[in-house]
Amino acid sequence: MFLNSWSLALTLCSAIVFILTAIAARTAVRVLRFWDPASDDTRQIGLESETWLASTLVEYGLGFQIISLVLFALAANHFCSFLTGAMCATGALKANAYGMPTLLIKLAGVFVYGFWIVLHRLDISSESYPLVRLKYGYLVLLLPLLVGDISLQSLYIAHLKPDIVTSCCAVVFSKTASDGHNLLGSFSQASVLQSFYGTATGLAALGLFLHKRWQASLAWLYAGAWAWFLGLSLVAVIAVFSSYIYAMPFHHCPFCILKPEYSYIGFALYGTLLPAAFFGMAGAMIDPLRHRPGLAASVPNFQKMALGVSLFLLVVFVTLTSYHLLLYRLLGGES
Amino acid sequence: MLIELQDVTKIYNQGQANEVKALDRINLTIPSGSLMCLRGASGSGKSTLLAVIGCVFPPTSGRATIAGKLLSRLPDRFLTMHRRQFIGFIFQQFNILPELNVLDNVTLPLLPVGISPRERRKRGLRLLEQFAIAHRRNFAANQISGGELQRVAIARALINDPPIILADEPTAHLDTRLSEEFMKIISGLKEVGKTIVITSHDPLVTENSAVERIVDIRDGRLHA
Numbered sequence: 001m002f003l004n005s006w007s008l009a010l011t012l013c014s015a016i017v018f019i020l021t022a023i024a025a026r027t028a029v030r031v032l033r034f035w036d037p038a039s040d041d042t043r044q045i046g047l048e049s050e051t052w053l054a055s056t057l058v059e060y061g062l063g064f065q066i067i068s069l070v071l072f073a074l075a076a077n078h079f080c081s082f083l084t085g086a087m088c089a090t091g092a093l094k095a096n097a098y099g100m101p102t103l104l105i106k107l108a109g110v111f112v113y114g115f116w117i118v119l120h121r122l123d124i125s126s127e128s129y130p131l132v133r134l135k136y137g138y139l140v141l142l143l144p145l146l147v148g149d150i151s152l153q154s155l156y157i158a159h160l161k162p163d164i165v166t167s168c169c170a171v172v173f174s175k176t177a178s179d180g181h182n183l184l185g186s187f188s189q190a191s192v193l194q195s196f197y198g199t200a201t202g203l204a205a206l207g208l209f210l211h212k213r214w215q216a217s218l219a220w221l222y223a224g225a226w227a228w229f230l231g232l233s234l235v236a237v238i239a240v241f242s243s244y245i246y247a248m249p250f251h252h253c254p255f256c257i258l259k260p261e262y263s264y265i266g267f268a269l270y271g272t273l274l275p276a277a278f279f280g281m282a283g284a285m286i287d288p289l290r291h292r293p294g295l296a297a298s299v300p301n302f303q304k305m306a307l308g309v310s311l312f313l314l315v316v317f318v319t320l321t322s323y324h325l326l327l328y329r330l331l332g333g334e335s
Numbered sequence: 336m337l338i339e340l341q342d343v344t345k346i347y348n349q350g351q352a353n354e355v356k357a358l359d360r361i362n363l364t365i366p367s368g369s370l371m372c373l374r375g376a377s378g379s380g381k382s383t384l385l386a387v388i389g390c391v392f393p394p395t396s397g398r399a400t401i402a403g404k405l406l407s408r409l410p411d412r413f414l415t416m417h418r419r420q421f422i423g424f425i426f427q428q429f430n431i432l433p434e435l436n437v438l439d440n441v442t443l444p445l446l447p448v449g450i451s452p453r454e455r456r457k458r459g460l461r462l463l464e465q466f467a468i469a470h471r472r473n474f475a476a477n478q479i480s481g482g483e484l485q486r487v488a489i490a491r492a493l494i495n496d497p498p499i500i501l502a503d504e505p506t507a508h509l510d511t512r513l514s515e516e517f518m519k520i521i522s523g524l525k526e527v528g529k530t531i532v533i534t535s536h537d538p539l540v541t542e543n544s545a546v547e548r549i550v551d552i553r554d555g556r557l558h559a
Binding site: 040041042045048049052124127129 | 341342344346349393394395396397398408409410411412413
C-alpha cells in the first residue's frame, strides 16, 4: 500500500463516510419499521427529529462519495509516477485487479448517490415528510454499493505495488492491440461522430420541446437518450476527440486529458458530461412522485431546473469536445 | 385562530437519571380572540406549556395545532416561517438587545423575513408611536426606563402582526403601575382580536377584568 497523502486522504474520507452512513442506517431500519406520520407518540416524534439529522449525515456522506470520483482520478494520476510502466492514470488503474472496478463503481455512484440526494431535497422541500420511507428504503438498497465502493477503493490502494510492471495507456487504448488489454475496440470515426452529433442534436431538440411542454413519456425517452449519449460520449472521447486534443492520431487515452499538459481539459469534459447525464435522467426518474401530497410544486420545479441544467451542460460539453476537432478541420492544425 | 393541544406530554432528559415530566397529557383549547392566563407556581410547567404552544420545541408526545395546522411537528425550516407569522413572544426579562437602539430592537423580527429597510423603519415607527415611545427610537436599550423597555418588548412581539401573543411572566419584574399599564396594553390587543396567553401568578394579571379564563397548572397537569 502507498502511504502517501492521496491514499491516506481517500481512505480516511471513505472511513468517515462509512461511519456517517452506518449511523444513518440504524435510523433507516427504524424508519422502515416504525414510521407512521399519523401517530403522535414519542417514537414517531423522536423519529422525525432523528431523520432530520440522519438525512443530513447521509447527504454529506454521499455528496462526498460523488466528489471522491474526482479525488480518485487525481490520486490515480499521482500514483502513476510511482508505478513501473504507468504513464498516466490508465497504468495506475490497471496496476491491479481493483482499479477499473473501483472507477466503474464510483461512476455508477454518481447516479445512484445523486438520486438519493435529489429524493432528500424533494422530501425536505415539503412540510409533511412525503418521501421519508422511500428515501430510507432506497438508502438501504444503495448501502451495498457504498460498501462495495469503499471496499474496492481500499483493496485497490492496499494492492498497489510499485515493483509490478503495469500497462501503458498507449497499449490499453490502442486500436491495434490484441493482447486482451484493449479497452477501445475498433470504432469507425465517422460513424461515432455521426452518432455523437446526431444524438446531441436529438437531445437538444427533445429537451427544448420538454421545456415548452412536459410529457412523462417523452421525459423517459429523454432520460434513455441521455443514458445512451453518456456511453456514446465516452466512446467518442476515447476513439475520436482525445487524439485531436493530444494532436497525436494514435493516442486515445481518456485519462491523459486529465493532466496539466492538456490544461486539465478532461475534468471540464467529464465534469460537464456526468452532471448533464445525471440531470437529464433525474427529471424522468422523479416523475412518478409528482402526485404525492406536498410535492405538487417541488417536483415540476426540479424537473424544469434539471432540464435546463442538462441542456446547458450538453451545449458546453459538445462545444468543449468539438473545439480541438474543429480547430484541426477548419484551420488545418493547432493554432 | 384556535390553539388546540391534545394529550401533550413533555419530558426533559427522557431515559436519563434526571428525567423530568414537565407536562403530563395536557388537553387544552384556546378560542380565537381570547385572553387566557396560565397560573401556577414556579416549576409547575407553565413556561414549558407556553413553549410548546409557541413551538419553541416539540412535545415528547401528543399534538399542538394552531389554526388546524400541526405546527409542533413541522420540520424546523417550515416551523420557523410559521412561528414568525403566527406567534409573538413577550419574555419575562424582555430580552431586549442592549447593543441595539430601540427602533432596531423592535424591527429585529422583520430582518429574516426579507422586508426592505425603509418598510422595516416605517412599521417600527408606527408601533413606537402607538406605544408613545417614538421619541426614544434612537436611544440604546439600556438608556430607557423599565416601562419603556416593556413597551419595546410588546412592540417587538407585534411587529410581524401575529394573531397569537404569548407572554411568559411579563409582570414579574415590574412595579404595580407598570403591571397595570402592561395589562391595559394587553386588553387593547385583545380588543383588536389577538389571542393572548399569559403565564403568571401575579394577582394584577390574574384578577384583571380582561382575563377571560384562568387555567391552573400543577405538576404538569391542568386544573381548570
